[in-house]
Amino acid sequence: xxxxxxxxxxxxxxxxxxxxxxxxxxxxxxxxxxxxxxxxxxxxxxxxxxxxxxxxxxxxxxxxxxxxxxxxxxxxxxxxxxxxxxxxxxxxxxxxxxxxxxxxxxxxxxxx
Amino acid sequence: xxxxxxxxxxxxxxxxxxxxxxxxxxxxxxxxxxxxxxxxxxxxxxxxxxxxxxxxxxxxxxxxxxxxxxxxxxxxxxxxxxxxxxxxxxxxxxxxxxxxxxxxxxxxxxxx
Numbered sequence: 364x365x366x367x368x369x370x371x372x373x374x375x376x377x378x379x380x381x382x383x384x385x386x387x388x389x390x391x392x393x394x395x396x397x398x399x400x401x402x403x404x405x406x407x408x409x410x411x412x413x414x415x416x417x418x419x420x421x422x423x424x425x426x427x428x429x430x431x432x433x434x435x436x437x438x439x440x441x442x443x444x445x446x447x448x449x450x451x452x453x454x455x456x457x458x459x460x461x462x463x464x465x466x467x468x469x470x471x472x473x474x475x
Numbered sequence: 476x477x478x479x480x481x482x483x484x485x486x487x488x489x490x491x492x493x494x495x496x497x498x499x500x501x502x503x504x505x506x507x508x509x510x511x512x513x514x515x516x517x518x519x520x521x522x523x524x525x526x527x528x529x530x531x532x533x534x535x536x537x538x539x540x541x542x543x544x545x546x547x548x549x550x551x552x553x554x555x556x557x558x559x560x561x562x563x564x565x566x567x568x569x570x571x572x573x574x575x576x577x578x579x580x581x582x583x584x585x586x587x
Contacts, residue, residue: 367517369517372515395573395574397574397575404580405580406479406566406568406578406579406580406581407518407566407576407578408578409575409576409577412573412574412575452517452518454517454574456573456574462508462520462523462531462533463508463520463570463574463576464520465510465517465518465519466517467515467516467517468516468517
C-alpha cells in the first residue's frame with residue numbers, strides 16, 4: 364500500500380510558467396515532508412521540506428504547501444526553468460525516527 | 476560531488492551468485508541509509524545504521540540480504556543467491572533524523 368502517492372507520472376510546463384507538483388499521503392502519523400529532485404544517472408537530492416506545524420515554506424523559486432486536513436502537499440516552482448526538468452519525489456517522515464517514505468515520482472519537463 | 480562514493484557503479488551477475496556493494500560517505504553523519512529503486516518507483520527503504528548499529532530493517536530485506544557498518548563509517552550491502560527480482564539501483568545515503576538524505580549515485584545491479 365502506497366502511503367505517499369504522486370498520481371501524476373509526468374507534467375509538462377512552458378518555461379517561465381508555474382509548475383505545480385502534487386502529493387497525497389495516507390498516514391496521519393507523518394509529521395515532516397520533503398521534496399527531492401533527481402536527474403538521470405544521479406541520486407536524488409534534497410530540495411525543500413516542511414514541518415506539519417506549518418502550511419507553507421518558501422525557498423527562492425520553490426514553495427511547498429501543506430494541507431494537513433486533506434493530507435495533501437504541493438510543490439510550486441515559479442518561474443519554471445529548463446534546468447528544473449527532472450523527476451521530483453515527495454517523501455514523508457513519521458515521528459519516532461521512522462524511515463523516509465517516498466512517492467513514485469513525477470517527471471517534470473520544462474519546455475523552452 | 477555528492478559526498479558519497481558507491482562501488483561498483485554497475486554490476487551484472489548471473490542468478491544465484493553473490494554480490495557486495497560498498498558505500499563510502501565523505502561526510503560524518505551518524506546515520507547511514509540503504510534504499511533500493513526500480514524503474515518507475517521511488518526509493519524504497521531497506522535498512523539504516525546509527526553509527527555501527529543496524530537499527531531497522533525493512534521487510535523487503537530477506538535473509539539473503541545483509542548489511543554492515545563495522546566502524547561507523549563505510550558500509551557494505553551483500554546479496555546472496557541473487558534473483559532476477561533483485562535487479563535494481565541500490566542507493567546509499569548518509570543523513571539526518573529530519574529526513575535530509577545525501578544520496579550517492581547508486582550501484583546498479585542487473586541479474587541475468
